[in-house]
Amino acid sequence: MDDNKDGFYANYDVKTNDNAISTKKIASKLKNKFHGSTALFFADCCTSGSIGNALSKQPAAFTWGMATSVNPEGSSTGNWTFSQALLDALNGHKFVDTNFDGVISFSDLQKYVTLEMKRIDNQVAGTNSGNGFSDASYALAKVSDPNEPIPRLVEVKWGGRWWKAKVLETKDNQAKIRWVQIGYDTAGDDEWHPFSEVRETSGAPFNGMAAATTRNDFKVGDSVEVLWKGDFYKAKILKAESGRFYIHYIDDDDSWDEWVDLSRMK
Structure with missing residues (x-):
């Protein structure tokens, strides 16, 4: 400006x-x-x-x-x-x-x-x-392929650091991933990594959830389940902003309300 x-x-x-x-x-x-x-x-x-x-x-x-x-x-x-x-x-x-x-x-x-x-x-x-x-x-x-899986955003350990990537498919406790970093984000750079080297963007262990189960159509008022310390809890979306969602846990008071992203929702 x-x-x-x-x-x-x-x-x-x-x-x-x-x-x-x-x-x-x-x-x-x-x-x-x-x-x-x-x-x-x-x-x-x-x-x-x-x-x-x-x-x-x-x-x-x-x-x-x-x-x-x-x-x-x-x-x-x-x-x-x-x-x-x-x-x-x-x-x-x-x-x-x-x-x-x-x-x-x-x-x-x-x-x-x-x-x-x-x-x-x-x-x-x-x-x-x-x-x-x-x-x-x-x-x-x-839509060119109605059966195309929806990639799941995760973090993958490489060179001692965690890097963002997308899971394309899973097989035998391994995930096929595509990096999101420029210069490494084409099909020729796809790699297979064991689940032990993959984690959710929240830091939770990757459980091999199929890529196609990830949704990106959540909206205010929807009832969802949110991952917290390894377990899913029922919640309701109160606000949505820039790909993040402010949720209220159904069985808890307002003090537990928080912002979460898609990696913790289903």
Whole structure:
């Protein structure tokens, strides 16, 4: 952001006068030059969510939807998690289809991006829309494989450290995993690891739960079960924000209410 609180599509060595793209200028150009009916905005860089603010301040005739790696004032990870999530959506992966209707909508993408950025990079994604754009009805792709398993986010021990990865399948007390770190996140880098080297993101031991049992469609008001110290307890979702859920344990008082992520829910 500059001194006027205007945002930019900013790279790692950004200088606003030389190599940054002003989102205010983008919005102005589109307002005067764009003759289409709908525009979609995607960006994986610092302050990328500022395009939504700029478009809202300069109303135009077209409808628009936005999904970005970070909110208007935030810095963005160099892990390219957002770009991978966008590709997952455009390729029709089942795990992006948050309402399981067989279609990847813009709303599905926004929810999936929010979840991925929070749980992998602890970053708040940017989502916005304007002029009557229907997030839920705008289709990006059809689900390409209805039987595709939903990868389960875990941590895997390698080189003395725990790294985030996704379980693709399990067999004979081993998990086939794909790393989420840039440069190691392709099929050619997939590895098999024994369950002893895999744990839930909460730190709990990995029990070999099949990848396909992981859900990402929880919402406020749902009754769920939450993992705590090795056992599951009945709970209810009170709030949802950026891929995390504030829950109340049914058999306990309010002092036990807490924020949890998908790795502890079913």
